[in-house]
Amino acid sequence: MDPKASFKTTGEQIDGAFSFETADYLLEAKWTSSPSSREDIDVFASKVERKLDNTLGLFISINGFSATALTRGGTGRTKIIAMTGEDLIAVLDQRISLPELLRRKRRHGAHTGEMFLSIKDMLNQD
Template sequence: MEPIPLSVFEAAVQVAGSALHYKSSLKRLMRNSGVSANGTERYADLTKYQMFRSTWDDLDRAGARGRKVQHNLITALANLDKPDPNVPDVPAGERAIDELRRLAQQENLLVSPEDLARAERRQAAATAAAESASKREQLAALNDRFQALHSHPDRQRRGYDLEKLLAALFRWAELDYHGSYKTETDQIDGAVTLDSFTYLIEVRWREDAAVATDLAVFADKVERRIDATRGMFISMAGFRPTAVDRYRQAKENRLVLLDGGDLAWILEGRFDLTEALRAKVRAASIQGDPYVPVYSL
């Protein structure tokens, strides 16, 4: 990207100083054009003219990235509809905008608001597509790890690795996750925050389904916390029907139950993790059933 000609820069200085009344307006325009938050505040004690000149010098020193921001600044100033009505000399502000617009058009620097909006939409769409592809690749990698765990020879190690995989999955979903920790009275495999509730996490990978005693011990951990705490029990082998029935009938159940099948659906990308958890919670709240399979939601 070519440097901005001196004549265009000087015209931009005049617009920044004479067409914008408040320093906050200039700082907002600079921030929207790509100047960093620190950069917009660095010269806040100077006049608007001096602020613009000093910030421009910083952008000069930033190389190609700085030149791109300079071009954005020229476009933003030249595309001003009119001066702020509170400036001391409105006609002078109008002349400054017209002169910058003329010089910018002469140098083929000016992008129309419509073209700029289209470019921003294209860039936003491209960024969103790239982020979506990256997220799919990350989820596929987590699923590969999950599948590999099924043939892990060390069963105890497999359980620890599953905890690590779940931590990575919660973070992939951008949920507020806390890893395993111990207190004076118990050990927690992890905790995650969803919709203002904190869910303590219990992870089990055993050959047999979890029994009523397993659920009772975990429920006790949850009940010793404040009311905004719930429990998320993840048992790869599922749960004994008699154990689940006890919590379907419980007066104050605070547990949500997941099994290996639920994880498979989520890791294969067939159900979004956050939405799956919310659907599980809705089923527990509305139907009184803490163990509704993801595939049926």
Template sequence: MAGEIKAVDLKLVGDLFGDGYVMDFTNRTYQEFFRDEVGVDIYDDAYLIDNANSKGKRLRAFMQKAQKGAIVKALNGLWEYRMAYLAGNEDSVLRSRERLSALIERLGGRPIPGTTTQTPEPSAPLRCGPAESTQVDLENEFMGLHGMDDAAQARGYAFERFLKRWFDAWGLEPRKAFKLKGEQIDGSFLHGNTVYFLEANWRNAQTGAGELRSFQELIGQHFEGARGLFVSYSGFT
């Protein structure tokens, strides 16, 4: 399955079904589900990585190791279970059906029933960005950063918040900053089914090649299939 399952796919599956607990499955019902729907024992040692025995971690290992046909069966079954699990409650994952269906189709399966492709009315103009008022607000916010004091990195943090709002305005599903093994990741966003991790740098000095290489190595080591975006206010050397 090398090269088939990307980091963005694993993230989607985790968002839909759970990273630790998987919906309301118990150990017994989880094992029965995979036995009946897929024909595998999800508690086999083949799906145990680094002694991470949670249901979500085993699902992640299964996604990385199993054959495409088995993954398609599991995803279809988990989707049906999720629909019953939500029981009419609001879906917190944007475009969940379309995104999971696209993954299933890429693995050779059929679209999830009910998945539709929306075609705009011929007479309706296509909207290619946020409303003009939103763009004006973002421009004003950006211009306001120039007057901020850079003490205690206040302007840098404000720059991160501005970028998150900018990505959100353009429908790129941004996520907040987090730390990975002591390293700060300034956020992430989704574009074209690919996850981009963000490094935002607002300093008077230009960003050097060493920082770019370090960021590239961090993304490459921990986020297979993802990409990075380094934003430097003063440019690069």
């Protein structure tokens, strides 16, 4: 996955980056006690949009997302995959591998336009 530590570009902080299959990912990690907001997603989406076409974003919010955070605004397509602490626990508990989790979330987004598929829903599809 060729991970990269956090770095700064002109005017912005990136929490990390990695390559997976045919895409490069920017990483945003929110380790806050409250769920991430629509504004948090929008700020990160702007960072991803300013990068090359094969760039996607992985937004990890340890305590999930607010009720409106995952709703799409505007007319553009999302380039963000959302992940929660529950997803991360499933990987750490070896219920699913990180590559498989990313593949299935990316496929779900490609098919539905939605940036989030919960691990519960994902494992219930099997």
